[in-house]
Amino acid sequence: MEKITAIKGIKDILPADTPVWRHVEQIAREIFHCFGFREIRVPIMEKTALFQRSIGETTDIVEKEMYTFRDRDDELITLRPEATASVIRAYIEHNLSAADPVTKLYTIGPMFRRERPQKGRFRQFHQMDVEVFGDDQPQSDAEVILMLMHFLQVAGVQKLSLEINSLGCKACRPVFSQAVVEYLKESHNVLCPDCQRRIQINPLRVFDCKVETCGVVIADAPRILNYLCVECSYHFSLVKNHLDDLKLTYEINPQMVRGLDYYTKTAFEVKSGALGAQNSLAGGGRYDGLVSFLGGPDVPGIGFGIGLERLISCLPDPDKPPYRTDIFIAALGARAQKFCFGLTNELRLSGISAAMDYSDKSLKSQMKRADRLNCAYTLILGDQEMQDHCAQLRNMSTKEQQSLSLDTVTQTLISILHEG
RNA sequence: GUGGGUGUAGCUCAGUUGGUUAGAGUGCCGGGUUGUGGCCCCGGAGGUCGAGGGUUCAAAUCCCUUCACUCACCCCA
Numbered sequence: 001m002e003k004i005t006a007i008k009g010i011k012d013i014l015p016a017d018t019p020v021w022r023h024v025e026q027i028a029r030e031i032f033h034c035f036g037f038r039e040i041r042v043p044i045m046e047k048t049a050l051f052q053r054s055i056g057e058t059t060d061i062v063e064k065e066m067y068t069f070r071d072r073d074d075e076l077i078t079l080r081p082e083a084t085a086s087v088i089r090a091y092i093e094h095n096l097s098a099a100d101p102v103t104k105l106y107t108i109g110p111m112f113r114r115e116r117p118q119k120g121r122f123r124q125f126h127q128m129d130v131e132v133f134g135d136d137q138p139q140s141d142a143e144v145i146l147m148l149m150h151f152l153q154v155a156g157v158q159k160l161s162l163e164i165n166s167l168g169c170k171a172c173r174p175v176f177s178q179a180v181v182e183y184l185k186e187s188h189n190v191l192c193p194d195c196q197r198r199i200q201i202n203p204l205r206v207f208d209c210k211v212e213t214c215g216v217v218i219a220d221a222p223r224i225l226n227y228l229c230v231e232c233s234y235h236f237s238l239v240k241n242h243l244d245d246l247k248l249t250y251e252i253n254p255q256m257v258r259g260l261d262y263y264t265k266t267a268f269e270v271k272s273g274a275l276g277a278q279n280s281l282a283g284g285g286r287y288d289g290l291v292s293f294l295g296g297p298d299v300p301g302i303g304f305g306i307g308l309e310r311l312i313s314c315l316p317d318p319d320k321p322p323y324r325t326d327i328f329i330a331a332l333g334a335r336a337q338k339f340c341f342g343l344t345n346e347l348r349l350s351g352i353s354a355a356m357d358y359s360d361k362s363l364k365s366q367m368k369r370a371d372r373l374n375c376a377y378t379l380i381l382g383d384q385e386m387q388d389h390c391a392q393l394r395n396m397s398t399k400e401q402q403s404l405s406l407d408t409v410t411q412t413l414i415s416i417l418h419e420g
Numbered sequence: 421g422u423g424g425g426u427g428u429a430g431c432u433c434a435g436u437u438g439g440u441u442a443g444a445g446u447g448c449c450g451g452g453u454u455g456u457g458g459c460c461c462c463g464g465a466g467g468u469c470g471a472g473g474g475u476u477c478a479a480a481u482c483c484c485u486u487c488a489c490u491c492a493c494c495c496c497a
Contacts, residue, residue, distance in 0.1 A: 260496095
């Protein structure tokens with residue numbers, strides 16, 4: 001029989017790893033709460049058109065990376081490749097802007113992109129996604145960046161670097177974009193085939209080409225920061241001032257372009273070493289026209305996404321708390337088994353983690369198992385104890401044993417274990 | 421979609437110029453202790469050597485095909 005395996009690029013998160021995930025998520029929830037964000041849970045599927053419109057028809061994501069299928073009623077459905085579109089859709093659909101002029105939301109969950117897997121890149125991956133609607137002030141930009149950096153630091157990510165840029169708005173970016181095209185056309189034949197293609201599709205992409213000869217050309221290309229309109233330029237300088245006030249260190253990377261069409265003004269990215277080629281841990285930016293473009297009110301927005309697999313993989317030797325069981329009930333013989341089955345489950349119902357073995361193995365074997373489960377105590381109950389109407393409670397670290405009457409054993413254990 | 425690397429026990433890996441019954445460590449089960457864990461000692465189970473084909477007296481080993489995993493390009497979290 002052929003073995004059925006998980007789908008390529010889609011991973012199980014095994015019991016040994018889930019505590020780290022929960023730990024990271026818990027830190028995020030606490031910090032996001034402090035900054036005034038509330039959780040929203042949105043579906044992992046949406047109508048395909050939502051992503052086509054928000055992310056951009058000509059982006060790689062929409063062109064070749066989406067998991068799309070036709071539903072039984074012929075509607076096109078897509079597994080979300082990112083969360084922002086869904087959050088905005090929900091924000092509009094439930095008219096959240098009416099309740100509060102500024103809405104701050106976060107969501108955590110899986111995303112899907114059909115790319116070739118490699119280190120730090122999967123077809124199902126997890127993101128924490130944070131969005132602010134209704135605030136166009138530069139403080140808002142600085143605030144989300146601060147929250148992001150603070151979270152990553154508290155989570156324990158090493159060697160963080162923050163890069164920021166401004167991508168301009170619909171007034172100034174086209175001018176810049178045109179200037180870049182003009183410039184690149186002059187050096188067209190020096191560029192790599194990929195970049196020659198990029199000029200047609202998305203000229204700004206040429207900026208993060210890794211080919212050396214392209215880098216030389218790019219070095220003298222027009223800079224976005226020189227083309228910003230008065231408003232964008234002012235906004236960007238205030239963002240920098242606020243970041244300075246918040247004592248955040250950052251680098252301005254005028255070559256940074258984000259992969260999604262909807263970004264305006266501030267864009268930012270956090271990288272970490274020890275991540276392989278996919279070294280971008282989190283990225284985001286402002287998207288002031290997007291909500292209205294998707295049919296909502298004309299409110300500004302800013303947000304970011306954090307890649308959880310990448311975040312966790314660059315945590316220094318994540319401290320895995322060992323799995324711990326409060327007590328192991330070792331039963332010997334049929335009568336003891338019957339009694340212990342009831343006892344074990346009573347303890348569980350009282351909020352104590354209790355384990356026992358039903359297959360009547362040797363005491364040695366049961367003790368071994370108790371040790372493996374990292375039990376604080378083992379209760380030993382055999383024919384002799386049934387006869388004497390008592391049980392032996394062994395402290396697994398001190399090896400001390402005491403005799404407990406069967407009449408009150410449940411209550412005695414509950415009080416001992418709830419104290420410890 | 422394109423290129424490189426790797427596939428041997430649950431896991432991590434040895435395996436010589438092709439040569440008998442494919443090994444180790446770890447984990448698992450049992451025993452040493454007729455009812456007491458970790459350390460130690462002994463034993464046991466566990467493998468279509470990724471799959472298919474070919475060369476050969478003989479293939480884990482050489483050749484071809486294919487699949488999977490992985491890293492990188494592309495792109496992005």
